[in-house]
Amino acid sequence: MMKTKTKICGITEIGDALTAANAGADAIGLVFFDPSPRAVDVARAREIAAAVPAFVTLVGLFVNPDADYVRNILDQVPLDLLQFHGDESPEFCNQFGRRWIKAVRVATTDDVEDAFERYSLGSGLLLDAYDPTLYGGTGKSFDWTLIPQQRPLPLILAGGLNSDNVARAITAVKPWAVDVSGGVEIRKGVKDAARIKEFLNEVHRVDKTD
Numbered sequence: 001m002m003k004t005k006t007k008i009c010g011i012t013e014i015g016d017a018l019t020a021a022n023a024g025a026d027a028i029g030l031v032f033f034d035p036s037p038r039a040v041d042v043a044r045a046r047e048i049a050a051a052v053p054a055f056v057t058l059v060g061l062f063v064n065p066d067a068d069y070v071r072n073i074l075d076q077v078p079l080d081l082l083q084f085h086g087d088e089s090p091e092f093c094n095q096f097g098r099r100w101i102k103a104v105r106v107a108t109t110d111d112v113e114d115a116f117e118r119y120s121l122g123s124g125l126l127l128d129a130y131d132p133t134l135y136g137g138t139g140k141s142f143d144w145t146l147i148p149q150q151r152p153l154p155l156i157l158a159g160g161l162n163s164d165n166v167a168r169a170i171t172a173v174k175p176w177a178v179d180v181s182g183g184v185e186i187r188k189g190v191k192d193a194a195r196i197k198e199f200l201n202e203v204h205r206v207d208k209t210d
C-alpha cells in the first residue's frame, strides 16, 4: 500500500493548522504572496509555525518573489520547504540553501516533461491547472491524462481537488502527494475544519483500497 502524502495549503489560522496536523496532514502551506486572500504576514506565520507539531512539514509558497524577500522570510519563519508558484528559474529556486518544489500550470504534456527536466534539482514537481491570468489557487482542475507516466521527480497533484474528486484523482494519477487549498474552504481564504478532515479521511480511505 502506497501512502499518498497530503498538503493543506493557504492556512491562515493556528486552529486550522492543528486540525490538519491532527487529521494526518503531512504538510501545511503558508502563502507569502500578497494579492492572495490566503496571504499571511510574518507575525501570523511565526505563530502558526510555532504551533505545528514535529514531523509536519511547513511549506512557504511564493510567486515571483525578490530573493531578498524570501531571505527575509526565511530569517524569521522556520520553513522546511519552499514552493515556487510563478515563473522562477531553477537557479533562482536553488539559491536559498533550502529544499524546494516548483509548481507548473499544465496546458500540455510537454509542459510537464519540460518542467521535469528544467527543475530536476527540486524535491518535487507540483502540477496545477493552467490559467492565463492567475498563478494558482484557482480551484480549477485540469485534464489528468496530460500527466506522463515517466516521473523523474515526486509528483504533487494540485488544482481543484476536494473530498469528492480526490479519490478519483489518486486512482487515476497515482501521485506522490496531493495539495489542496480552495477545496477545503467555506469561502475564499477561510478554511473549514470539517472539509479539511473529510479531505484527509478520503485520501487515507482510498490509500487503503488501492
Ligand SMILES: O=C(O)c1ccccc1N[C@@H]1O[C@H](COP(=O)(O)O)[C@@H](O)[C@H]1O
Pocket (backbone or CB within 6 Å): 009, 010, 029, 031, 033, 036, 037, 038, 061, 063, 085, 126, 128, 135, 136, 137, 138, 139, 140, 158, 159, 160, 161, 179, 180, 181, 182, 183
Ligand atoms: O492559494 C493561493 O491563493 C495561491 C496563489 C497563487 C499561487 C498559488 C496559490 N495556491 C496554490 O494553488 C494550488 C491549487 O489550489 P486550489 O486547491 O485549486 O485552490 C495549490 O498548490 C495552492 O496551494
